[in-house]
Amino acid sequence: MTDFVVLEKADDVGGTWRANTYPGCACDVPSALYSYSFAPNPEWTRAFATQPEIHAYLRDVSARYGVTGHVRFRTELTRAQWDDALQRWVVETTRGRYTARLLIAGAGPWNEPLVPELPGLLDFPGEVFHSAWWNHDYDLRGKRVAVLGTGASAVQFVPRIQPRVARLDLFQRTAQWVLPKPDHHVPRVERALLRRFPVLQRALRSAEYLGMEALGVGFRHPSVLRAIQVVGRAHLLATVRDPELRRALTPDYTLGCKRLLFSNEYYPALTRPNVLVHPHAVRGVDGSTVIGTDGSRAEVDCIVLATGFRILDMPVAGRVFDASGRSLADHWQGSPSAYLGTAVSGFPNAFLLLGPNLGTGHSSAFMILEAQLAYVMSAVRRIRAAGWSSVDVRPEVQAAYDAEVQAALPTTVYNAGGCSSYYLDANGRNSFSWPWSTGRMRSRIREFDEGAYTVRTGETSTVR
Known part of the structure; x- marks a missing residue:
């Protein structure tokens, strides 16, 4: 079937994996499962692939199967x-x-991307961008940065920018459940075996599917997920020693009610001396000051919106x-x-x-x-x-x-x-x-x- 066109407003394929290039951008589904069943990829270098690898994979599949020639870019x-x-x-x-x-x-x-209509945001004199429109030309080194939102994107980029900024104020409307991420580098020998024996790739995909489906049982039976919350609490306890901060980061709802988040670096980053967690949403912006709904204030040079999508x-x-x-x-x-x-x-x-x-x-x-x-x-x-x-x-x-x-x-x-x-x-x-x-x-x-x-x-x- 050849009489079709794909209308793409951007200048490349890849969708969200083309658009999102923020520091630390990666998948939270295992790599072998997060791919097409008809185009297995034995070359993933991590158990949970990063954005550049996923984008490269999508571009390769599109070209290999003759789709790219049907795409009308910038349309x-x-x-x-x-x-x-x-x-x-x-x-x-x-x-x-x-x-x-x-x-x-x-x-x-x-x-x-969802850009909140915050009073005063349009008049902010510093730099403002959404995580999905990351401004790589703006140097964050030594800057005072406010991050608005604590969803999947923030959990990934906050640990990457924290060492570079002078100060990071994180405004958290809702505490999130963050589980340890079983991520690791895939050794060359393992990749060689997957390449040489495709049956191993299929077996890995099946195992990952069954594992995720087992977790999925809990989404239909919340009592199962309440038991898994023990892992989340233990992860928080092991990485955040400050009881006040730990209390602010503890969710008051059942795991899975919001999107599951995975990170081994997020909680440690929030304990660093140059990070302050505001356990409240943002009320507005006054000049260079971000104001929380509790009245807390943060004087900043840059605002990063981690506020999700429509x-x-x-x-x-x-x-x-x-x-x-x-x-x-x-x-x-x-x-x-x-x-x-x-x-x-x-x-x-x-x-x-x-x-x-x-x-x-x-x-x-x-x-x-x-x-x-x-x-x-x-x-x-x-x-x-x-x-x-x-x-x-x-x-x-x-x-x-x-x-x-x-x-x-x-x-x-x-x-x-x-x-x-x-x-x-x-x-x-x-x-x-x-x-x-x-x-x-x-x-x-x-x-x-x-x-x-x-x-x-x-x-x-x-x-x-």
Whole structure:
């Protein structure tokens, strides 16, 4: 199949692994699992790969499988609308118009950084940047730096910048569970064996999958994760001796309610003399001073925003429109929903990748993507073979599926863990998490189920 294009707003492939280049950027899923099953990589130099290696891997796979030649770089989608008369998607971009039978939205939820609207931030006289837009030209040596946020990015870059800065003020809205990271350098001899015997690579991937799935049981049964919290508390106790600081860093919710974080360096970095942890959110900025909600103040030269991404209000939702001109965002009204996280009623021949309620707290995004792509390609083959002009998931099917997912979520740690996380949308509904195992996900999304769709052939529509 060659009649396709990939529209990419940047000048290279790699997605989040191209965009995020902050110091210490790495994956928190084991390397053998965080890769395509059809393109194993025996050359990972660490058990948990770093950003440069992952980006290089993605570029290599794209070139090796002939995808790069289909990518239109520096081409940003501005609007895509379904034309019912043409039975085509009309796609407007910064570099011209396209028409297409099918539209696959692969922007993903970790695409647009979330920049908080803090009073006074725009008037800050120093340097301000988000961790996803790291300014490598700005020299942090000897600077007074405020870090806003303590999520996955901050846990990785704070230990890297702490030795260089004169002072680091870390504003922590919510304490995070941080577990020890079983990371290590992969010796050359081990890499040589994986290269020579591919079966070993497959066995390693399977072992890592089973290990992560065992952890995943706890997400569905929070009592299991409460037992694992012992490891987190021991890690905190062993690395943070100051009882006041340790108390500030101790979460008051169940492990897994927020994204799991792994680091062997984060807690030690926070104990250094040039670091001050403010266990509060930021209220605003006054000149060069960052002010916490408790009234604490920090005079700084630079502010680094570690404030995450627009996970559930993805900008692409405001750029994709149905035949009547209503956008995905209009349909969702703050609570994203899609059948199997992939298809939305009213948007024929359109599919989402890493869509609503497919997120897991324990497994690899590659596994989700491969399951979805198998489903989408099954649909594409069926549409082409049958000569259909369009398929549109039936609204009652989508509603029933969504009800099933939402009914399963209340007992999971995502909903019952006692925290407020990015899993919850603007309406307080969990629109992010998958409440079952990834095995069940792969089984559920294995093959296109045409019976869930209204099929249009020429001028007629048929419920299959």
